[in-house]
Amino acid sequence: MRRSVMRALDHWQREGLLTSRHAEELRASLDAEHADRAIRAFAAIGAVLAGLGVMLFVGSNWSTMGPVARGAVLLGTYGAVVVGAMAVERRGLPWVAEAAWLLTTLVLGANIFLLAQIFNHSLTYWPGPFWWMVGALALGLARQSAWQVALAVPLGVLALGWFGGGTGWFFDDQAEFLFSSRGLRPILPLVGVGLVSLSLLARNTARWQFASTACFGWGLALATLPLLISTAHREVVRATFSIDLTLKQGVVLGVVAAVLGAALAWGRFDSREGRPLLAGATGFFALVLVQIGDRPWMASDMATFMVYVGMIFALALTAVWVGARAQNARLVNVGLASAGVLIVIQYFGWSIQMLDRSLVFVGGGLLLLGLSVVLERKRRALLAAAGH
Amino acid sequence: MTRGTQAAVGLHLAIMVAVLVPPLVVRATGTTIYLETAPVDPRALFRGDYVILGYGIGRDALTPEEGEAARETGRPIYVTVTTERPGRLVALGSERPQPRPGEACLIGRSRGDGTVDFPQIAQYFVPEGEGRLIEQQRGEDLLARVVVSATCNAVLTGLEGR
Numbered sequence: 275m276r277r278s279v280m281r282a283l284d285h286w287q288r289e290g291l292l293t294s295r296h297a298e299e300l301r302a303s304l305d306a307e308h309a310d311r312a313i314r315a316f317a318a319i320g321a322v323l324a325g326l327g328v329m330l331f332v333g334s335n336w337s338t339m340g341p342v343a344r345g346a347v348l349l350g351t352y353g354a355v356v357v358g359a360m361a362v363e364r365r366g367l368p369w370v371a372e373a374a375w376l377l378t379t380l381v382l383g384a385n386i387f388l389l390a391q392i393f394n395h396s397l398t399y400w401p402g403p404f405w406w407m408v409g410a411l412a413l414g415l416a417r418q419s420a421w422q423v424a425l426a427v428p429l430g431v432l433a434l435g436w437f438g439g440g441t442g443w444f445f446d447d448q449a450e451f452l453f454s455s456r457g458l459r460p461i462l463p464l465v466g467v468g469l470v471s472l473s474l475l476a477r478n479t480a481r482w483q484f485a486s487t488a489c490f491g492w493g494l495a496l497a498t499l500p501l502l503i504s505t506a507h508r509e510v511v512r513a514t515f516s517i518d519l520t521l522k523q524g525v526v527l528g529v530v531a532a533v534l535g536a537a538l539a540w541g542r543f544d545s546r547e548g549r550p551l552l553a554g555a556t557g558f559f560a561l562v563l564v565q566i567g568d569r570p571w572m573a574s575d576m577a578t579f580m581v582y583v584g585m586i587f588a589l590a591l592t593a594v595w596v597g598a599r600a601q602n603a604r605l606v607n608v609g610l611a612s613a614g615v616l617i618v619i620q621y622f623g624w625s626i627q628m629l630d631r632s633l634v635f636v637g638g639g640l641l642l643l644g645l646s647v648v649l650e651r652k653r654r655a656l657l658a659a660a661g662h
Numbered sequence: 663m664t665r666g667t668q669a670a671v672g673l674h675l676a677i678m679v680a681v682l683v684p685p686l687v688v689r690a691t692g693t694t695i696y697l698e699t700a701p702v703d704p705r706a707l708f709r710g711d712y713v714i715l716g717y718g719i720g721r722d723a724l725t726p727e728e729g730e731a732a733r734e735t736g737r738p739i740y741v742t743v744t745t746e747r748p749g750r751l752v753a754l755g756s757e758r759p760q761p762r763p764g765e766a767c768l769i770g771r772s773r774g775d776g777t778v779d780f781p782q783i784a785q786y787f788v789p790e791g792e793g794r795l796i797e798q799q800r801g802e803d804l805l806a807r808v809v810v811s812a813t814c815n816a817v818l819t820g821l822e823g824r
Binding site for chain 1: 663664666667669670671673674675677678680681682684685686689782783785786787817818819
């Protein structure tokens with residue numbers, strides 16, 4: 275950046291827009307800033323090294339410390355991070371300050387589990403991530419920080435997955451909420467719809483607008499990824515969307531329906547097509563859960579599976595179109611990426627069966643290269659037309 | 663720091679303190695019992711600096727049908743034991759009992775195969791490197807010292823030889 279500024283100063287001087295005296299004054303101020311920056315960099319490196327030293331000291335002596343000493347170290351660490359965040363903020367470095375406050379929330383999470391560990395109190399079930407999420411949301415609301423919400427959302431999903439007895443109580447099934455038909459796995463796309471709906475409602479209130487971007491992003495991810503993964507094979511569809519429909523799943527779906535209804539009624543959409551897209555996508559995600567026998571309907575035979583894949587492809591392209599009309603770059607990017615990934619998955623899924631392996635990889639490589647060129651051009655054209 | 667940020671930091675501190683309250687209350691007001699540890703099937707679950715503990719009183723405590731039904735509903739199972747060393751199983755139930763003198767209760771969860779586990783006291787944090795040795799000692803020779811409250815919540819306070 276410094277070189278660019280110097281070149282700019284030289285250019286303006288040649289153009290007669292700056293006198294030589296002014297240019298020298300500006301160069302001198304930059305040099306002072308540069309020297310100051312070097313000192314600050316040394317200080318920052320020193321702080322990091324000191325911090326690492328403290329962590330190593332604590333780690334190597336942790337087992338010999340009593341509960342009071344451990345608690346004091348953990349609370350002291352949190353206090354030090356807060357003081358550091360305040361100091362950075364006072365220096366007028368907003369981005370660094372937000373990173374420092376995010377670090378504060380990360381330290382909160384670590385402390386929740388470490389403090390509980392002192393008394394062999396297990397918090398790897400829902401209370402730990404739940405209280406961590408509450409802390410993140412509180413600081414996010416106070417600072418209007420999207421970063422805090424970006425952390426809070428997955429913590430909330432984790433707490434939701436672990437909430438309720440019967441599953442996730444034991445160490446060998448703590449991931450059951452993700453991999454079991456009784457957990458969140460089959461309804462993740464609808465949980466994503468809930469998050470997208472929350473983001474649309476948040477945009478309506480000045481106080482909660484900061485939460486909109488993170489909720490939208492996480493919602494898109496949860497809605498998209500399980501669908502894309504399931505297009506790999508009929509058995510993957512069955513593994514992903516087989517559902518036992520427990521009481522907890524029903525309650526979650528009920529809450530999602532309520533939030534969706536509120537979003538369709540009062541949410542702020544950027545285009546007329548947004549509402550039909552959200553409603554249509556939700557209907558598709560719900561349809562995906564219809565079971566025939568012991569498996570989802572689209573895993574019944576090859577014909578219905580291909581219809582399913584086609585519907586997902588159409589949904590991806592619709593998202594691109596709606597995103598372009600709403601000038602929503604994220605929706606365009608996700609739609610294009612989803613369409614691209616779908617094409618690649620289908621290519622490898624079919625060609626491995628039909629072609630020699632070497633030809634598969636040659637073709638796959640060429641496909642990826644061609645696809646990346648086409649998609650990137652399309653993405654830029656759409657975003658340019660949308661004003662980004 | 664704005665007032666909102668101050669409030670959020672205050673909430674963070676309150677959360678960290680609140681984490682300590684339940685185990686401290688149980689330790690201060692509860693009854694100490696000793697439970698035989700049991701190997702946790704189907705594999706040794708050594709994870710870094712803590713050990714996974716099962717308990718003899720939970721082994722085959724339910725029939726498979728009862729166990730599956732309990733797992734389906736997800737309701738806790740209240741286990742009443744004696745305060746002898748080691749404690750003996752007295753009763754199981756889905757309602758919180760009123761322990762008599764010389765008895766205590768703790769909350770368990772069904773695995774679905776007839777085994778009842780106790781998640782609140784299932785892990786014990788040990789100095790680095792000692793976990794595997796302790797896991798090998800699990801069984802009748804290794805007793806867990808547990809403090810249980812009147813509401814059947816439990817805190818694991820240590821491991822002892824028989």
